[in-house]
Amino acid sequence: MKKILTILALFITATSFATPTRLLVRVKAKDAKFIGTGIGGAYVVVRNHLSGDVLSKGVTTGASGNTDLIMLSAHQRNQRLTDAKTAGFEASIDISEPLLVDVEVTAPLSRKNAAVNGSTQLWLIPGKHIEGEGLVIELPGYILDILSPTTHAFLTLPASGSLTVDVKASLTMLCGCTITKGGTWNADDIEVVVLIKKDDKPLREQRLQYSGTANIFSSPVALTEKGAYGLSVYAYDPKTGNTGVDNINFVIQ
Template structure:
């Protein structure tokens, strides 16, 4: 069988006819790292990964990152550019694609999947050459910007009374789920968390939220002076990296 194929190939070559290149298996390792933090892995639902051919749009691979957030000391210590920080357990999406020629590919990463209100999409492009794996060092790494912010109080469409305090509470974390707490590696004091309130579409008030006594938990309150529909938007900003998260809700004051 193999001999017949070789004879056929030789015949095509002698005849001057084009010979299609054989596809070669090519390995990819793709990781997603949180802005200012660690890898986005199983604990946050991972990040969806789609690998496409830029020109044709063909999907070459699809999946999600799984694994741990990685070794904190190794990742956060820094080092010369290009220094590997991932270990074997660090979250990654691994795939093998069969390609016969160099392909310009785009990778889309979307996540964290367990926090849809905070999930964002990032893309990057690079050439992939048959038989040349994209696995060196940490592999192909994309950074996921932002913060996870989950506004838990007040509840959506909660009703309140004019002149009363409306309690505010929000959970804040890095996109990898890394903890925010006083004196920690991600110190709570460096996070600016505040709420802006609009009543009937007009600016009403702004209040700063402070650390609420447990990891990533920030609280505050505002007075609903008048009736109407109030839209509350909470923002969190890491003042060291600029990473930002946003969530919103609304209440009705009769």
């Protein structure tokens, strides 16, 4: 009984000095806004660096932020780009001494084919909250989806010997922000290209053009042979280095 009381006393002593310490984590798309509820949020995990134990986990919620402020205005040092509505995840961690933590994020959560990971480390100090702008982790990339042709479609080669396939893809920023001609995220700045394979051998590549509808790029592709085809569509912005890829397969019979 005495031993149990001693252990209990040590536990109470150790935990009584633990201080709840708040860490606000935000995830921002490169050359765009914050990743929040509108695109499924970002999954956040905070770990003890030494032990690997998960201290907190959750999903960023909230809005993507003010476009004019984030994208179209000059910024000064320490200027806030966020407010109470901007997407974030707040962890509350009880610590009794400075602790090095790993912060890992995956986003966008609702678009697994486009999701990418990011991570960083920082020291948490008991009672010294990291709030306001919080800890911001930036993720590069695009959300790219091939809309046409559909996955594993079977198409018939006509008697003329030439089949026109309408290759169509949807492209958005990682935060879900729209891409349009001349817009804040300008379609003219982004190369969208389809790479075509036949029977697993490179055939050719072709540029997709902005369709006039937000986020949609397309081009007719003429194919003249039966076989198993693979399409890879990539997007690349040489100014920012943002990239995105999607792949499908279909058959011409």
